[in-house]
Amino acid sequence: MLQVKNLTVFYENALALNGLTLDVRPGEIVGLFGSNSAGKTTLMNTVAGLTLDLKIKEERRGGERITVHGDLKFEGEDILQIKPSDRVKKGIVLCRERHPVFRESSVVENLKISGYLRPTAEVYLTIALVFEMFPHLVRLKSRKAGLLSGGEQQMLAIGMTLVARPRLLLLDEPLLGLSPAMQGDIVRAMRDIQKRGITILVTEQYARPIFPVIDRGYVIENGTLIVSGTGKELMDNPEVKSAYFGI
Numbered sequence: 643m644l645q646v647k648n649l650t651v652f653y654e655n656a657l658a659l660n661g662l663t664l665d666v667r668p669g670e671i672v673g674l675f676g677s678n679s680a681g682k683t684t685l686m687n688t689v690a691g692l693t694l695d696l697k698i699k700e701e702r703r704g705g706e707r708i709t710v711h712g713d714l715k716f717e718g719e720d721i722l723q724i725k726p727s728d729r730v731k732k733g734i735v736l737c738r739e740r741h742p743v744f745r746e747s748s749v750v751e752n753l754k755i756s757g758y759l760r761p762t763a764e765v766y767l768t769i770a771l772v773f774e775m776f777p778h779l780v781r782l783k784s785r786k787a788g789l790l791s792g793g794e795q796q797m798l799a800i801g802m803t804l805v806a807r808p809r810l811l812l813l814d815e816p817l818l819g820l821s822p823a824m825q826g827d828i829v830r831a832m833r834d835i836q837k838r839g840i841t842i843l844v845t846e847q848y849a850r851p852i853f854p855v856i857d858r859g860y861v862i863e864n865g866t867l868i869v870s871g872t873g874k875e876l877m878d879n880p881e882v883k884s885a886y887f888g889i
């Protein structure tokens with residue numbers, strides 16, 4: 643479904659992704675693990691098109707030079723030069739790291755806003771589905787999003803991406819800063835999302851909490867692929883185990 647080949651991203655002279663190759667097949671949940679500044683967000687932003695956007699803006703204002711090389715294919719089509727909103731229309735939807743919500747708007751309004759590219763009837767159906775998936779949000783429907791806890795905001799953020807009807811959902815550190823109980827809710831939701839036919843690429847610093855739901859995973863350091871394999875293969879690798887499973 644998604645094929646990344648020899649992808650290299652430079653910010654000015656700093657190498658953020660170094661010839662990265664990976665793929666995500668339809669129906670899978672694939673994990674991308676790496677410590678701080680490994681390049682996880684850079685990969686997600688490049689797949690979603692935000693890096694292209696940033697590159698164009700920086701060029702316009704004569705700022706930082708951003709260089710992107712390599713191949714990026716979605717369902718066989720080269721998407722590297724396609725703008726972010728068109729990637730969303732193709733079904734590539736990103737839930738950013740610490741995804742912002744509209745703080746002054748209610749939970750339901752936030753969900754409606756993110757459905758602006760979709761037909762209204764479909765948006766209402768998906769919103770109903772979001773509340774089914776995150777029952778915790780039901781009683782918070784009319785609350786201002788800015789008043790929700792971090793975990794509730796993360797649920798809302800994932801809900802917002804679902805309203806955009808992803809085929810490939812990109813989750814950038816969805817568990818960041820959440821309590822173990824909230825992490826459990828998000829991980830269960832990921833499985834639910836997969837069951838509904840949506841493919842997921844998810845990043846995390848630590849593999850352990852999402853290990854039960856991933857089909858395969860990749861570990862990167864300084865933008866370079868270190869190892870890849872099924873969840874079990876990663877778990878059986880002693881170095882990966884100590885660094886990313888905390889065992």
Ligand SMILES: Nc1ncnc2c1ncn2[C@@H]1O[C@H](COP(=O)(O)OP(=O)(O)OP(=O)(O)O)[C@@H](O)[C@H]1O
Pocket residue numbers: 653654656657658676677678679680681682683684685706739847
């Ligand atoms: N716009 C930018 N300009 C310059 N350097 C950047 C920019 N964005 C990211 N970088 C650098 O690229 C490298 C990779 O950053 P990235 O955000 O992709 O890492 P990450 O794996 O998501 O880290 P974290 O776990 O902290 O979110 C880092 O060294 C970072 O400082």
Ligand SMILES: [Mg+2]
Pocket residue numbers: 682683684739814815
């Ligand atoms: Mg990041």
